Amino acid sequence: MHSxxxxxxxxxxxxxxxxxxxxxxxxxxxxxxxxxxLLDHPExxxxxxxxxxxxxxxxxxxxxxxxxxxxxxxxxxxxNIIEGTGNPKRYDxxxxxxxxxxxxxxxxxxxxxxxxxxxxxxxxxxxxxxRVQDITVRLQGVCDQxxxxxxx
Amino acid sequence: MHSxxxxxxxxxxxxxxxxxxxxxxxxxxxxxxxxxxLLDHPExxxxxxxxxxxxxxxxxxxxxxxxxxxxxxxxxxxxNIIEGTGNPKRYDxxxxxxxxxxxxxxxxxxxxxxxxxxxxxxxxxxxxxxRVQDITVRLQGVCDQxxxxxxx
DNA sequence: TTGTTTGCAAATACTTTGCATATGC
DNA sequence: GCATATGCAAAGTATTTGCAAACAA
Numbered sequence: 001m002h003s004x005x006x007x008x009x010x011x012x013x014x015x016x017x018x019x020x021x022x023x024x025x026x027x028x029x030x031x032x033x034x035x036x037x038l039l040d041h042p043e044x045x046x047x048x049x050x051x052x053x054x055x056x057x058x059x060x061x062x063x064x065x066x067x068x069x070x071x072x073x074x075x076x077x078x079x080n081i082i083e084g085t086g087n088p089k090r091y092d093x094x095x096x097x098x099x100x101x102x103x104x105x106x107x108x109x110x111x112x113x114x115x116x117x118x119x120x121x122x123x124x125x126x127x128x129x130x131r132v133q134d135i136t137v138r139l140q141g142v143c144d145q146x147x148x149x150x151x152x
Numbered sequence: 153m154h155s156x157x158x159x160x161x162x163x164x165x166x167x168x169x170x171x172x173x174x175x176x177x178x179x180x181x182x183x184x185x186x187x188x189x190l191l192d193h194p195e196x197x198x199x200x201x202x203x204x205x206x207x208x209x210x211x212x213x214x215x216x217x218x219x220x221x222x223x224x225x226x227x228x229x230x231x232n233i234i235e236g237t238g239n240p241k242r243y244d245x246x247x248x249x250x251x252x253x254x255x256x257x258x259x260x261x262x263x264x265x266x267x268x269x270x271x272x273x274x275x276x277x278x279x280x281x282x283r284v285q286d287i288t289v290r291l292q293g294v295c296d297q298x299x300x301x302x303x304x
Numbered sequence: 305t306t307g308t309t310t311g312c313a314a315a316t317a318c319t320t321t322g323c324a325t326a327t328g329c
Numbered sequence: 330g331c332a333t334a335t336g337c338a339a340a341g342t343a344t345t346t347g348c349a350a351a352c353a354a
Contacts, residue, residue, distance in 0.1 A: 026352085028352080047344085064344095067344070068345090089344090
């Protein structure tokens, strides 16, 4: 399990290097470490969470660079932006199609891999009028931890 | 068509008055006009859009009151909060279950009424672990207007 | 070298909080 | 009359922009 993850991480980093070349953007150490950090944190960190983590090994990095880089990663298609209700943006380095469950209490985001959600039909009227590029399902509720805590 | 909408608006306003009583919150003119304005604007306005509109007939109202009232409406269950990518909250006075298509270019939000989305299955692993309260489908893409404009 | 990127600082956008005054019930 | 709500101001949080210096290619 661990080695599989490591392997896929290496693979992703290599892909990332290629993507940078293709888009003519420079492969700076900041970009690399930010992307790597994102891959290491599947818990959908916010910009600040990534910043705090990257700082540990790269103390001179600015929050600003982290923020811009995460947006760049999204533009490059190697990271997704997830947004909740009234919260900062959160990022996801896993671009394989999946969905999310978010806890309304602790704001935790849990990945939902469920193939049935990946082939939902598009309503005809929408389909005919607009260009639909993506469909995601968003589950909301109370996660196990919060339910246990509150006793509800 | 028009009369039906008007009728349902009256009905909603009456329901709103009841809901206020039930929750022991006061029926102020501000709250009424804000809710009414939200019902009159099915295009999912932001706080500022509602504020600009209410000001026209109620010039002394503060942005602040609009903001707090919209949050109150949401707490009362008569309005939903919709959030897009990197944008301010937007509100929806239509609490009948529905979904949204958002244009990635102009950020316009279009209602999607599609019964198939209202009874999606919940993945077993999620169902067993957490308490799922709501499922919404979010379509993203380019709307007809933006597609025409860009010629793509 | 050269155009991109970084780090810093300031600005902007959006939301929230504290509090005195006003007002619905 | 009393508790809640409003309006204002200020603070807080998140993000964006401008620019000189640093750096990848």
